[in-house]
Amino acid sequence: MSNPTFNLGNHRYELVQQDLNWADAAAMAQAQGGHLAGLGSEEENAAVFQAVTALLKGRAAPTAADGGAAAYLWLGGSDQGAGAEWHWQDGSAFDYNNWGYGPWGQEPDNFTDPTLAPDGQHRAALALEAWPKGDGALGSAAQWNDLSQHDKLWSLIEYDTPHHVLKGTAAAELIDTDPRAHSTVDGGAGADTVRVHFTQDSYLFSQDAKGMHLVGNDADLDLSNVERIRFDDVAVAYDVGGDATGGQAYRLYQAAFDREPDAGGLGFWMATLDKGHSLTEVAQSFVTSPEFINANGADLAPEEFIVKMYANVLHRAPDGGGLDFWKGIMAAGHSQAEVLAAFSQSPENQAQVAAVIGQGFTYTPYE
Numbered sequence: 479m480s481n482p483t484f485n486l487g488n489h490r491y492e493l494v495q496q497d498l499n500w501a502d503a504a505a506m507a508q509a510q511g512g513h514l515a516g517l518g519s520e521e522e523n524a525a526v527f528q529a530v531t532a533l534l535k536g537r538a539a540p541t542a543a544d545g546g547a548a549a550y551l552w553l554g555g556s557d558q559g560a561g562a563e564w565h566w567q568d569g570s571a572f573d574y575n576n577w578g579y580g581p582w583g584q585e586p587d588n589f590t591d592p593t594l595a596p597d598g599q600h601r602a603a604l605a606l607e608a609w610p611k612g613d614g615a616l617g618s619a620a621q622w623n624d625l626s627q628h629d630k631l632w633s634l635i636e637y638d639t640p641h642h643v644l645k646g647t648a649a650a651e652l653i654d655t656d657p658r659a660h661s662t663v664d665g666g667a668g669a670d671t672v673r674v675h676f677t678q679d680s681y682l683f684s685q686d687a688k689g690m691h692l693v694g695n696d697a698d699l700d701l702s703n704v705e706r707i708r709f710d711d712v713a714v715a716y717d718v719g720g721d722a723t724g725g726q727a728y729r730l731y732q733a734a735f736d737r738e739p740d741a742g743g744l745g746f747w748m749a750t751l752d753k754g755h756s757l758t759e760v761a762q763s764f765v766t767s768p769e770f771i772n773a774n775g776a777d778l779a780p781e782e783f784i785v786k787m788y789a790n791v792l793h794r795a796p797d798g799g800g801l802d803f804w805k806g807i808m809a810a811g812h813s814q815a816e817v818l819a820a821f822s823q824s825p826e827n828q829a830q831v832a833a834v835i836g837q838g839f840t841y842t843p844y845e
């Protein structure tokens with residue numbers, strides 16, 4: 479079972495949804511290269527609580543009978559063993575705490591009871607709700623309580639996660655990312671592709687004015703000036719605007735052949751445009767291709783060619799003014815390739831194709 483994770487700063491947290499006593503939870507954290515979470519500041523405590531609450535989405539976590547029957551998560555705090563001072567599993571300084579309050583004094587109260595806590599309370603847990611349940615006199619959600627080590631609870635593992643800041647050059651490039659890190663990538667100019675190491679549906683994807691954001695199991699990415707993402711299973715181009723080579727290639731392909739582009743051919747022509755070849759050069763390859771000639775005929779007169787463009791690209795008959803306009807353009811010496819490129823980039827065609835590729839489109843990278 480894979481547990482949900484989230485990143486905050488340079489730390490990754492895993493919400494373990496298995497009912498484990500503290501020792502088993504701590505051993506599992508260590509075996510996975512982390513430790514039960516140590517919360518070192520009010521900010522960290524608040525952010526972790528908020529993230530955990532969001533991940534749980536109202537699902538009930540196990541409760542502790544000796545903790546007022548409220549739900550808790552194990553943290554790495556312990557006051558059992560040498561010295562018996564409160565300490566974190568990873569040895570970091572225990573100089574912040576968020577123990578619960580109460581009328582009889584602060585937690586930790588080392589409550590001892592023959593049934594509920596036979597050897598007292600020596601392990602720290604983060605409360606997911608106020609305790610005692612339905613009363614709240616001893617502590618509130620997001621505060622800590624000391625509990626019996628025998629309680630079987632879910633737990634929070636913390637890992638040290640690097641935060642990489644990657645800056646691209648002015649060229650179109652492929653930027654690889656660390657599958658277990660928080661990466662902030664600025665691709666700079668050029669049609670840049672970021673390589674991630676999970677499948678597309680294992681990420682939550684969002685887009686805002688700053689760029690694209692991916693939240694995955696082990697990696698989080700904030701991407702700006704990045705045009706494409708290569709997931710493990712699929713490559714997606716998000717550069718669909720008028721001047722972007724991805725959108726230009728898709729529209730030109732669709733315009734020339736009046737069909738959905740095949741992923742491999744699309745990737746090839748995107749790479750051609752990325753290398754600096756003009757849209758007209760690519761259009762020239764299309765109008766002289768066997769597929770175009772088979773579909774439309776060879777040696778078309780200007781008017782025949784223009785009527786085909788209206789039919790294949792805009793899916794309508796030419797209006798009189800439009801037909802005369804394009805005949806004038808071709809009479810002035812402009813090529814079929816130039817006319818095809820202009821039709822594919824026309825606002826009318828851009829609006830039409832945006833319905834299909836506005837959220838990005840898949841392609842097969844050419845290399």
Ligand SMILES: [Ca+2]
Pocket residue numbers: 585586587588589599623624625
């Ligand atoms: Ca307690």
Ligand SMILES: [Ca+2]
Pocket residue numbers: 646647648649650651665666667668669670
């Ligand atoms: Ca770049």
Ligand SMILES: [Ca+2]
Pocket residue numbers: 665666667668669670703704705
């Ligand atoms: Ca870029």
